[in-house]
Amino acid sequence: xxGVSQTPSNKVTEKGKYVELxxxxxxxxxxxxxxxxxxxQGPEFLIYFQGTGAADDSGLPNDRFFAVRPEGSVSTLxxxxxxxxxxxxxxxxxxxxxxxxxxxxxxxxLTVL
Amino acid sequence: xxxxxxxxPEMSVQEAETVTLSCTxxxxxxxxxxxxxxxxxxxxxxxxxxxEAYKQQNATENRFSVNFQKAAKSFSLKISDxxxxxxxxxxxxxxxxxxxxxxxxxxxxxxxxxx
Numbered sequence: 001x002x003g004v005s006q007t008p009s010n011k012v013t014e015k016g017k018y019v020e021l022x023x024x025x026x027x028x029x030x031x032x033x034x035x036x037x038x039x040x041q042g043p044e045f046l047i048y049f050q051g052t053g054a055a056d057d058s059g060l061p062n063d064r065f066f067a068v069r070p071e072g073s074v075s076t077l078x079x080x081x082x083x084x085x086x087x088x089x090x091x092x093x094x095x096x097x098x099x100x101x102x103x104x105x106x107x108x109x110l111t112v113l
Numbered sequence: 114x115x116x117x118x119x120x121x122p123e124m125s126v127q128e129a130e131t132v133t134l135s136c137t138x139x140x141x142x143x144x145x146x147x148x149x150x151x152x153x154x155x156x157x158x159x160x161x162x163x164x165e166a167y168k169q170q171n172a173t174e175n176r177f178s179v180n181f182q183k184a185a186k187s188f189s190l191k192i193s194d195x196x197x198x199x200x201x202x203x204x205x206x207x208x209x210x211x212x213x214x215x216x217x218x219x220x221x222x223x224x225x226x227x228x
Contacts, residue, residue: 101160
């Protein structure tokens, strides 16, 4: 497809488990962003990649959260020892360049029981 | 730190009427972008309109227009001839021209267009 895709669409896990959320950006887009949207709130920035490197990870809430983008395309957001407070929709966006329009994926709804 | 405030949690409008959604922001920067995004139940954020802070002219996109008041740090969205498909959450967002260009969002306004 031509847009940003995210898998899985929904993920239910138990407290303490490890999860991985995947983002496939639009082909050729060098910039990739992760946001977290809690219920009834606007998205909050987590991390920004330019190419393979994390250029700004100031939004990651703690060291349980980690993200990679090893080949400068697909990105994976990894959450260790999940907590109920991690339940949210995780949105990914990509842009051709960092100053370009950000195109969003449909998100992954994470539920931690 | 930059903040974005949307003080209207919910709005309702009759089909074909006009509605205005409010947004205020706080920043000490002089160069930045402002956006309105639409989020339908499918969760996918869709860009509605954008405004560069250095431009005095208000942006318009078909039925959507903004009232950008830089001194007042206000950025409202006007939707004319409202359609049922406009029913969605609307988020105001701010973006600096810094190293990451990350978006800072408000808490959103839920808009219901009544038939």
